[in-house]
Every structure is written in C-alpha cells, then in structure tokens.
Amino acid sequence: MQRWIxxxxxxxxxAHKIMYIGKVETFPRIDEDGNDMGQGYAVHIGxxxxxxxxxxVMGSKxxxxxxxxxxxxxxxxxx
Numbered sequence: 001m002q003r004w005i006x007x008x009x010x011x012x013x014x015a016h017k018i019m020y021i022g023k024v025e026t027f028p029r030i031d032e033d034g035n036d037m038g039q040g041y042a043v044h045i046g047x048x049x050x051x052x053x054x055x056x057v058m059g060s061k062x063x064x065x066x067x068x069x070x071x072x073x074x075x076x077x078x079x
Contacts, residue, residue, distance in 0.1 A: 005070045008059035013045070015071050020046045024064060043068065 003015040022044035029040040041064040047053045057067050 005067060007055070007057055007067060008063040009057075013047070013055060017047045018045055018071060019048060021068065021071065022046070024068075041065075045071075 001016075004012045005015050006012055024041055024043045027040050027042065029037040031037055039061070040058060041061050042056055042058045043064055045055045045057060047055070057064055
C-alpha cells in the first residue's frame, strides 16, 4: 500500500520508498531583485542508493519540517 506525502513544490512521493533522509541544511534566500527573503531550508530524501534517485525538498522551515514529520511520524493524508 502506498502512503503519499505532498512536497512543498506540489509533487508527491511514496513514503514507503524512502531509503534515507539527509541532514536539514539552511541557506540564505533572495528574490529576483536581490532582496533578502530570510533563511531557506533543504533536506535530501533518497529513494535508492544512486544519486539519480535523490529528491531535494526546499522551502520554509514549516514546509520542510512538515514533510519530515509526515515521513517520520506516519501521519499523512493519502492522495
């Protein structure tokens, strides 16, 4: 049975296919005009060992932590 998790960019990923979750990293975000948008967050999620099966989830702190809570906690809406 599949357990779909919605990523901040709108894509869905099957939580049962996740093999590893990387460390959460931070980076400065800027808009197209060079204005500071605050801190961004990113985490690498792998569905297999080869790099081509790596997904990077990027977004605000709440978006990235929401995805991680769904993956690790098991509470996720099904699509």
